[in-house]
Amino acid sequence: MLNKIFIKIGSLIVIIIGLNFIYSYTLYENDLAEKCEQIIEIQNSQASTDIFYFGESSNFNVRENDSIKKYISEITGLFFPSLKLTTINKAATHAGIYKYWIKQIDVNDHKPKAVIVTLNMRSFDAAWINSKLETQLQESIVLVQSYPNLINRFLLSLQAFDNKIEQQRESAMLKDWSTTQLKFPYTFKYKTVREWDNAMGQGSFLREDGSWDSEKITLACHYIKGYAFNISENNPRIKDFDEIANWCNKNEINLYLNLMAENIEYADSLVGKELVFLMKQNRDFLVKRYSKNNCTVVDNLEKVDGLEFTDQTWTTEHYGYKGRMIIAKNLADSLRKQFSKQYKKAY
Amino acid sequence: MLFNSLHFLLFLPIVVGLYYLLPQKYRWVLIFFASCYFYMVFVPEYILILFLIIIIDYISALTIERVNGRLKLFYLIASLTANIGLLAFFKYFNFFNENLASVFSLFGMEFQSANFNIILPIGLSFHTFQSMSYTIEVYRGKQKAERHLGYFANYVLFFPQMVAGPIERYETLGNSLKSEHKPLYQNFSDGFKLILFGLFIKMAVADNIAPYVNQIYLDPLKYSSSQVLLSVFLFSFQIYADFFGYSTIALGSAKLLGVNIMDNFKTPYLAKSVSEFWTRWHISLSTWFRDYLYIPLGGNRVKIPRWSLNILIVFMISGLWHGASWTFVVWGALHGLVLLIERYFSKLFKFEIKSKWSLLNIFLVIKTFIITSFIWIFFRAENFQKAKDMFKAIAKNHSAPAIDIDVLYALMFSGLIIVFDIFLYNSRFDSKLNTFKTLYRWAFYSLILFCLMALSGTQKFTFIYFQF
Numbered sequence: 051m052l053n054k055i056f057i058k059i060g061s062l063i064v065i066i067i068g069l070n071f072i073y074s075y076t077l078y079e080n081d082l083a084e085k086c087e088q089i090i091e092i093q094n095s096q097a098s099t100d101i102f103y104f105g106e107s108s109n110f111n112v113r114e115n116d117s118i119k120k121y122i123s124e125i126t127g128l129f130f131p132s133l134k135l136t137t138i139n140k141a142a143t144h145a146g147i148y149k150y151w152i153k154q155i156d157v158n159d160h161k162p163k164a165v166i167v168t169l170n171m172r173s174f175d176a177a178w179i180n181s182k183l184e185t186q187l188q189e190s191i192v193l194v195q196s197y198p199n200l201i202n203r204f205l206l207s208l209q210a211f212d213n214k215i216e217q218q219r220e221s222a223m224l225k226d227w228s229t230t231q232l233k234f235p236y237t238f239k240y241k242t243v244r245e246w247d248n249a250m251g252q253g254s255f256l257r258e259d260g261s262w263d264s265e266k267i268t269l270a271c272h273y274i275k276g277y278a279f280n281i282s283e284n285n286p287r288i289k290d291f292d293e294i295a296n297w298c299n300k301n302e303i304n305l306y307l308n309l310m311a312e313n314i315e316y317a318d319s320l321v322g323k324e325l326v327f328l329m330k331q332n333r334d335f336l337v338k339r340y341s342k343n344n345c346t347v348v349d350n351l352e353k354v355d356g357l358e359f360t361d362q363t364w365t366t367e368h369y370g371y372k373g374r375m376i377i378a379k380n381l382a383d384s385l386r387k388q389f390s391k392q393y394k395k396a397y
Numbered sequence: 398m399l400f401n402s403l404h405f406l407l408f409l410p411i412v413v414g415l416y417y418l419l420p421q422k423y424r425w426v427l428i429f430f431a432s433c434y435f436y437m438v439f440v441p442e443y444i445l446i447l448f449l450i451i452i453i454d455y456i457s458a459l460t461i462e463r464v465n466g467r468l469k470l471f472y473l474i475a476s477l478t479a480n481i482g483l484l485a486f487f488k489y490f491n492f493f494n495e496n497l498a499s500v501f502s503l504f505g506m507e508f509q510s511a512n513f514n515i516i517l518p519i520g521l522s523f524h525t526f527q528s529m530s531y532t533i534e535v536y537r538g539k540q541k542a543e544r545h546l547g548y549f550a551n552y553v554l555f556f557p558q559m560v561a562g563p564i565e566r567y568e569t570l571g572n573s574l575k576s577e578h579k580p581l582y583q584n585f586s587d588g589f590k591l592i593l594f595g596l597f598i599k600m601a602v603a604d605n606i607a608p609y610v611n612q613i614y615l616d617p618l619k620y621s622s623s624q625v626l627l628s629v630f631l632f633s634f635q636i637y638a639d640f641f642g643y644s645t646i647a648l649g650s651a652k653l654l655g656v657n658i659m660d661n662f663k664t665p666y667l668a669k670s671v672s673e674f675w676t677r678w679h680i681s682l683s684t685w686f687r688d689y690l691y692i693p694l695g696g697n698r699v700k701i702p703r704w705s706l707n708i709l710i711v712f713m714i715s716g717l718w719h720g721a722s723w724t725f726v727v728w729g730a731l732h733g734l735v736l737l738i739e740r741y742f743s744k745l746f747k748f749e750i751k752s753k754w755s756l757l758n759i760f761l762v763i764k765t766f767i768i769t770s771f772i773w774i775f776f777r778a779e780n781f782q783k784a785k786d787m788f789k790a791i792a793k794n795h796s797a798p799a800i801d802i803d804v805l806y807a808l809m810f811s812g813l814i815i816v817f818d819i820f821l822y823n824s825r826f827d828s829k830l831n832t833f834k835t836l837y838r839w840a841f842y843s844l845i846l847f848c849l850m851a852l853s854g855t856q857k858f859t860f861i862y863f864q865f
Contacts (some may be wrong), residue, residue: 051582058586065843066850074852085855182491189855200850207600210403 057212070200076160078199085206086190088138092154096162100133102386104151105168106143108310108367113360116371122308125378128396130389133163140334142183144173145290150191152294154362157301160278163390165298166381167291169307169347170367171332175279176226176243180219188212233280238324247274250321269363276365277317277325281332288339295345305345308381309336311365315356348384350377398438398556400646401600401860409592412556413653417580425547428574428654432698434556438517439560445482450815451550451711453479454528458535458542458549466763473536480525488517492721503650519863520560522718528553531567533689540567548575555652561643561862563661563681570658587827594826597849598817604633604854609807614777617786621796625787627804629799630778633770634811636861637666640679643860645826652827660825666769669750669761671735674769682718686711691751709733719776724784728775735768768790789811806852 060127083090092102103109103123112119120128127135138141138151148167155162192206193199205211214222227243250270255263281288291307298305317325329351337347358373360366369377377397386393398405404446413429437444457476461469485493490513501508534540543549552571554557565571578584601742613620613628644661649657650854661680668674675683696708709730716729742748750761778784822830830838 051580055585062842063847065839069728069843069850072847077851196725204850204853205403206855207604207850208401208403208406209857213857330406 056138066200067198070198071091072252073200073203074198078193078203081203081206082193085193088140088151088190089154089194091136091138092151093156095136096132098158099126099136099160099162101134101135101161101164101166102152102155102327103132103137103166104143104148105137105139105166105308105339106137106170107141108168108170108369110139111360111366111368113368113370116167118371120371120374122369122374122378122381125375125396126166126381126385129378129382129394130385130392131394132392133153133389140187142178142181142187143168144178144187145287145294146172146222147187147191149293149297150194151291152297154194156305162303163303164306164385166306166385167293167294168310169309169336171310171312171329171336171351172276172365172367174281174285174332175276176223177275180223180226182216182219184219184311185213185215204356220250227275230279232328234277234324234327243275243278244395246278250274265363266320269365272365273317273321273325277312277329279332280328291340295340295343298345299343302344306381306384307340307345309333309345309347309349311350311352311354311369311373311377312367313354313356313359313365314352316359346384346387348381350380353380355387398435400643400650401596401604404438409650409653416654417814421577424576425545425551428556429515429547429554432449432551432556432559434521435556436554436559439519440516446487446518446521447524447554448550450480450483450528451546451553452552452801454532454547455543455546457532459544461532462542469536471510471530473862476532477529478493480529480685484521484525486513487515487521489717511811516544523560523562523564525551526682527564528560528641530564530685530689531571534567541637543567543571546576555651555654555656557647557654558658561640561647561860562679563644563647563659564685565681570656573656575656576655581655584652584655587831588649588652589843590827591645591651591652591825592832592847593849595645595647595649597636597642597845598645598814599860600853601848602814603635603638603642604856605803605852605856606631606638607854607858608625609803610635610777613785614779614783617783617790618794619858620790621794622791623797625790625794629774629787629791630766630770631705631807632773633666633766634814636773636776637662638814639808639858643862649827664822666766666815667762667818667822668765670739670765671732671768672739673750674765675736678782682715686715690714708737712736722777722780724775724781725779728772731772731775732769735772 079090096102103126105121105123109122112121119136123135123137127133140147145167152165152167155165157371170178176291189206192211193202195202195205197205224244227247229242231241231245232238232246240249251267254268255270257263295305312329314326314329317329332350333351337349340347353376354369354373358370358376360368360370375397382393382396398408408431415427416424433444436447453574454476457472457479461472461476482731484720494513531540531549535542543552548571552565552567553576555565555570555574556821558565558570610628610632613625613630617625617628632704648658648660659681663677663680665674665678668677691707691711694710695703697704699707712733713726713801714729716725716727716732719725719728743750750758774784774787778787830841833841
């Protein structure tokens with residue numbers, strides 16, 4: 051009986067190999083385009099690309115009344131007119147997704163000279179890690195896992211990826227906020243995000259007429275939830291960025307991590323110096339960790355004025371034209387070291 | 398645990414492997430824990446409800462067997478009340494509440510009672526009905542009470558069919574679970590074929606139809622009559638593929654363990670009448686209602702008006718069994734009504750359906766399909782307003798259908814269901830396939846495998862019948 055079973059299993063494996071071949075040459079690309087158009091964009095553009103820019107909404111979000119609506123990556127490209135800079139964007143993306151995108155670059159075919167990856171500080175926080183958009187993002191990369199294409203497609207149908215429901219993600223986020231201890235080099239009265247957030251939620255802002263400014267209180271609470279954390283080696287995003295850095299290093303591609311600007315002024319005025327301390331401490335950690343080998347951290351954290359942030363009632367990295375230009379210029383300055391011959395003053 | 402999940406595809410071979418490695422006397426322990434684990438993947442604490450059902454019916458059956466006369470009936474009623482009470486509490490509490498409030502408001506009075514905000518334990522209607530059949534059979538003296546609590550627990554918990562049937566009788570499943578099963582090649586081969594086919598039917602057919610149907614049912618008035626009409630027919634295929642797929646995987650999984658469970662479907666859309674449809678659709682539930690409700694009510698041995706009432710009662714209760722909503726009751730009542738009309742018609746005109754296929758029979762099959770499809774509207778619609786909107790859209794919004802790739806997929810797979818039904822008419826997938834020559838059989842596996850792996854739906858849809 052065992053012989054018979056092994057023969058059948060063997061035949062099945064042969065059939066699956068054949069079917070994988072058929073699938074890869076017929077339907078795979080359509081499925082990929084449907085689930086993750088960015089990967090198709092990478093594959094289609096890589097032959098002519100000198101620099102890839104991987105980003106999320108911080109790159110493409112513009113202010114309604116901006117006179118120039120160019121993306122950060124497009125403005126950066128203007129400094130290097132002879133180089134082809136290809137932008138690959140998707141809202142809410144993070145290093146856990148970029149690492150799959152980057153690995154789609156076929157270095158044997160054509161190696162880009164540099165890769166720029168958006169380094170968004172909030173992508174390390176519990177809210178982003180457990181965002182409800184995560185399921186959709188995880189679904190988008192199933193087809194490029196390391197299994198044969200047909201197996202990946204089947205895994206997609208089986209929903210075999212990090213496919214938690216919204217409540218599960220929310221409870222993971224709440225758990226993190228109430229259990230992860232905040233670390234300061236001095237004594238601080240709130241031990242967790244939850245404690246700090248609760249205290250802030252009690253009301254700290256009074257209007258001139260003596261009433262509570264609930265909008266300010268809400269915003270302050272958002273700042274705490276968005277930025278009050280200590281990045282450590284155990285953060286899943288660190289592992290993702292490490293993977294990106296190692297891949298670039300192995301393939302001798304220069305990596306630029308574009309650390310996005312945050313509204314430090316608001317963080318300071320709404321919450322206080324403790325939050326700013328954490329933001330800067332996290333920045334220092336990232337700069338120190340990734341400023342080695344072929345990797346450069348472009349530090350924009352404090353580069354943009356508070357008023358240049360598009361959302362004044364929310365924590366986002368969306369900038370007006372001036373803000374985008376400052377970041378692009380800063381990035382171009384870093385790239386200039388590698389592409390000094392191609393650099394041309396644009397602004 | 399969902400059958401159409403990687404979790405299950407890893408769980409099943411482990412359980413099957415361990416099952417045949419263990420000596421017979423310990424196998425029930427494995428089945429017990431595997432079934433508990435399978436169930437607890439959904440909502441762990443709900444296993445306690447199942448344990449309660451098991452304890453109630455285990456003790457009831459032993460007591461019923463021991464006592465005589467009126468006490469026997471007393472213990473049966475106590476057991477049935479406990480089972481139905483659990484079902485009523487978890488499934489119908491809010492429904493009764495809302496209806497009570499409506500009745501009170503009719504008289505200008507206010508009735509306020511807090512709704513019970515919990516998720517319905519998965520498959521509760523299936524467990525209770527299966528367990529009840531056991532105590533009834535013990536009461537009737539047709540079944541000996543099981544002394545071994547573990548064996549009885551496995552009868553209620555057996556993972557391949559615990560959450561959506563088939564609703565098995567103790568005589569077959571209970572005894573089969575107690576017997577020693579040797580690892581037979583034929584069981585593995587048939588089990589694998591059934592699982593493969595079941596997954597294909599669920600994931601490639603039902604899950605490719607579901608997005609279109611869901612979209613239309615969300616707001617039918619936004620779509621043209623042809624689109625809505627298409628969704629009505631497509632839902633017939635979706636629910637069939639969904640439930641038939643589940644039952645086939647259940648059958649295959651049990652087969653791998655050497656256990657035979659009953660066929661729940663026999664090409665229902667090839668039925669020539671609604672009454673025949675119910676001998677082919679969800680057979681385990683139909684036979685349950687026949688044996689434990691229809692016959693005790695007098696069956697067809699009563700006068701025609703009473704018989705008609707019996708039919709309506711059975712179908713309405715069957716509707717309510719599916720869900721705590723009047724739409725399900727109407728769905729059941731309509732089936733009962735059509736069945737009565739068919740019977741009166743055949744009596745009045747002395748019309749008998751011949752078993753031999755003819756043009757007339759094809760017409761009757763199409764007629765039955767159209768009728769059942771329209772009745773499904775009440776099953777699928779969340780409420781009467783939605784059902785009304787469906788009919789309204791069909792009647793009014795005339796325009797040409799917009800055919801996109803998703804609709805083509807849905808149509809293609811629905812077409813495949815028809816082809817399979819014709820191919821499988823009155824036979825089962827595994828036995829039918831065994832009549833094929835090896836080359837054709839493997840070519841067929843390849844086709845099914847390709848459809849399953851490359852063309853299955855990519856959205857998450859649980860089995861429709863899990864909610865019952």
